[in-house]
Amino acid sequence: MASILRDIRSSQRADGPAAVLSIGTANPPDCVSQDEYPDYYFRITKSEHLTDLKQKLKTMCQNTGTKKRFFHHTEQLLGAHPHFLDRGKPSLNDRLKIAAVAAPELAATAAAKAIAKWGRSVTDITHLIVSSNSGAHAPGIDLRLASILGLRSSVCRTMLHLNGCSSGSAALRLAKDMAENNRGARVLVACVELTVVAFRGPEEAYPHTLVGQASFGDGAGAVIVGADAVRPIERPLFEMVSVSQTVIPDTDHVLTVQLTEGGIDGHLLSRELIPIAGQNIEQCLSDAFGPLGLGVDWNDLFWAVHPGIRAILDQIDKALRLEPGKLAASFTVLREYGNMLGATVIFVLDEQRRRMEEEEGGEWGVLMGFGPGFTVETMVLRATSDLKKK
Known part of the structure; x- marks a missing residue:
């Protein structure tokens, strides 16, 4: 019996x-430049009298390294929901109703791009993982997305809620396990984020609100993950070699996310968070690469790092003594889109793919995400020879 079970396994x-x-990304059509955002934000929130806070937001926006951001919410939508602007007024139900419709549609746009690049039928998808900080209902984004895309009714769905900026990396970690432990599995990972669930006006009593208003944008990223590629239809880009998760002790207060009656809220204590990333990054990398027996130099790797805020990237760059341009994919995504929470790392991976298709890059690399905890998600990647074949 034991041998039969081993054979089955x-x-x-x-x-x-x-x-x-394959990888696909999408953003809502409405875009606001970072230079114009402080005037835009204080005008639509009817808060132009708070001149000190407006100056603070201008300074924050200038320091983000972001050029523009995309949003599902418009001035018209916010005008129809004035209670969104006041933290003290219940608004969660209305925010979630908007996200329940918009999030699956945006995720479907990204997923459709990934499926088209993949080259196989949508009905060949066996597993679906959806991560979002923009929904809290069941049936949720996953079921609606499956319906929009026409996935088969037997697709195995997993939904991740409120994992913050690390949710994209966590979803990819789960996809690796599913693909390797289910022969023939093809896993669709979809990460979608809408800031309408957290948008509110400035308040002198809650200055941390401005951190999010200066940094976050909307977007969706999708990835098809599978093992044992079907040639010549499928073209593997990055092998997912190993995954790990590390929680830095005594840091659970520096980054939090929670549902409140006034929408999603939380804290980002950037002054504490920034040095934590720099102080722990090398140990996390050593723990990830050590068991593999790979004696790598950090500058020999390619990098797909979640760009939460520019100062964290700068700290990582400095701590690892990286050569100029090593984090170029992360800085590019941060500049062009801002921080889209869990979806961002998929944008970075796609940007790294684009760069490696056009110019030489290393064989080994790493994908990293950061989230509440303070949690560090690390994935060791290996670029395949197919990456060079357009």
Whole structure:
């Protein structure tokens, strides 16, 4: 009986490692430049009399390294929901109603791009992982997304809620396990974020509100993950070699996310958070690469790092003594889109793919995400030879 069970277990597992087979991204159509955002924000929130806070937001926006951001919410939508601007007024239900419609549609746009690049039928998708900080209902974004895309009714769905900026990395970690432990599985990962669930006006009693208003934008990223590629249809881009998660002790207060009657809220204590990233990054990397027996120099790697805020990237750059341009994919996404929470790391991975298709890059790399905890998600990647074949 034991040998039968071993044979069954062996037949259920993939032969090779999971790999990223395709990537798709999407943003809402409305875009606001970072230079114009402080005037825009204080005008639509009817808060132009708070001149000191407006100056603070201008300074924050200038320091983000972001050029523009995309938003689902418009001035018209906010005008129809004035209670969104006041933290003290219940608004969660109305925010979630908006997200329940908009989030699956934006996720579907990104997923459709990934599926088209993948080259196989949508009905070949066996597993669906959706991560979002923009919904809290069931049936949720995952079921609506499956319906929009036309996934088969037997698709295995997993929904991740309120994992903050690390949710994209966490979803990819789960996708690796699913693909490698279910022979023939094809996992669609979709991460979608809408800041309408957290948008509110400035308040002198809550200055941390401005941190989010200066940094976050809307977007969706999708990835098809699978092992044992079907040639010549599928083209693996990055093999997902190993994954790990580390929680830095005594840091659970520096980054939080929570549902409140006034929408999603939380704290980002940037003065504490920024040095924590720099002080712990090298140990997390050593813990990830050490067991693999790979004696790598950090400058030999390619990098797909979640760009939460510019100062964290600068700290990582300095702590690892990286050569100029090593974090270029992260800085590019931060500049062009801002921080889209969990979806951002997928944008960065796609930007890194684009760069590696056009110019030489290293064989080994790393994807990293950061979230509440303070949690560090680390994935060791290996670029395949297919990455060079357009």
